[in-house]
Amino acid sequence: MSLPQSHPAVHQHKGLSCPVSGKLHEYCPPQAGDSRSACPALNTMANHGYIARDGKNISAFDLIRGLKACYGLSTPLAVFLSVVGFIILKKVRNISLFEIGKHNAIEHDASLVHHDTPQGQEYAPIDIDQTLVGRLIADAKTGREQGEGPEAGDTRILMDATDVARARVRREKECRPIDSVHAEIARGEMGIILGVWETKTHDNVGIPVEWMRRWIGSERLPDGWKPDHVQGLLDVVKRSKAIRTAMDEMKKNEAIANGDEKAKL
Ligand code: HEM
Incomplete structure (x- = not known):
């Protein structure tokens, strides 16, 4: 079955940009295979390309940058949320958004x-x-x-x-x-x-x-x-x-x- 013409093309997300909207920070919903979390703030950031739109391979620095640009958080608040978040999750390497929802860590x-x-x-x-x-x-x-x-x-x-x-x-x-x-x-x-x-x-x-x-x-x-x-x-x-x-x-x-x-x- 083919998609109706009005349906946005199913596509792959790479990095901050979306091949369909083309515009920086325009909303695009997650596509098949994209990673999302139980946090509306982080998912919104991915849906608007303030962090990788596929929600994968995200570092604490990516989160800090994204939180400041998307929501206007101060540097101390963005650093606190991101660094403490990674510490509670016991992660040093980059993460996928889904991993943030480890039960009874932050979640x-x-x-x-x-x-x-x-x-x-x-x-x-x-x-x-x-x-x-x-x-x-x-x-x-x-x-x-x-x-x-x-x-x-x-x-x-x-x-x-x-x-x-x-x-x-x-x-x-x-x-x-x-x-x-x-x-x-x-x-x-x-x-x-x-x-x-x-x-x-x-x-x-x-x-x-x-x-x-x-x-x-x-x-x-x-x-x-x-x-x-x-x-x-x-x-x-x-x-x-x-x-x-x-x-x-x-x-x-x-x-x-x-x-x-x-x-x-
Ligand atoms: C602008 C910054 C942020 C805002 C406004 C925000 C807001 C929220 C809100 C309102 C929820 C509750 C959703 C619900 O009750 O159903 C939530 C959940 C969550 N957030 Fe965020 N968040 C922010 C940043 C972060 C960061 C930086 C992390 C991790 C590094 C994080 C991790 C989580 C997790 C794990 C949950 C699930 C908690 C639960 O079980 O409800 N959030 N967030």
Whole structure:
């Protein structure tokens, strides 16, 4: 069976460029044989040619360069994520994106849009559960007026640290328990993107939910978006703390609502 004319040609990715789009940093989905991970940030970088489009033979330096160019991360933050990532993975040589998902290294259960790693498997699933994407977006709309939001054609809804906390509390209840280090990693992952995309409207601060839906659900950057500031490490630490504080508050309120008197102390 031949492909319809409108279908993009099936092709091989080599290096940062794509033989079909031809344009630097234009989106192209992974092709057969390309390697992808459980990380939306890294997959997006490969889909836009900020690291090798086939997701293979990637060094820590490639990641540092890509994180700075794609998301505007500061050098210390890009070096921290890449070098610490390679150390946790116990890798010196170049890696394929799939290898980043080694279970319980950086990767953890209770992900926002991925299922827990099945018992006995070494690597996390990379499939995105679009129902979970919808729930994440719904967590960002909780408490906002009915009829407002993307379904109503409103792209102004912004996701903030409290919305991320709501999603994390929900996933940590639904999934296998995670230890404190992986819980911190999970908050940090979202803390970075909250900083990179922070947007202000007259009465709200956060990241546009439609950007989040497209990024975490389809591993694509918003059209025409380029970094507008340098995203630093300390700012990410502050944002992770804000997510943690909001999570603690939610858990406390829930315990009180369930009649746990000690939670009031
Ligand atoms: C701009 C920088 C980055 C951002 C914004 C980011 C963001 C994220 C987010 C939001 C997730 C969670 C996906 C989910 O819950 O389903 C994730 C997962 C992951 N990221 Fe990244 N990431 C970044 C860089 C990196 C780097 C440099 C590495 C490794 C060297 C990495 C490794 C991972 C891994 C292994 C996971 C899977 C964790 C899980 O089980 O959910 N990430 N990332």
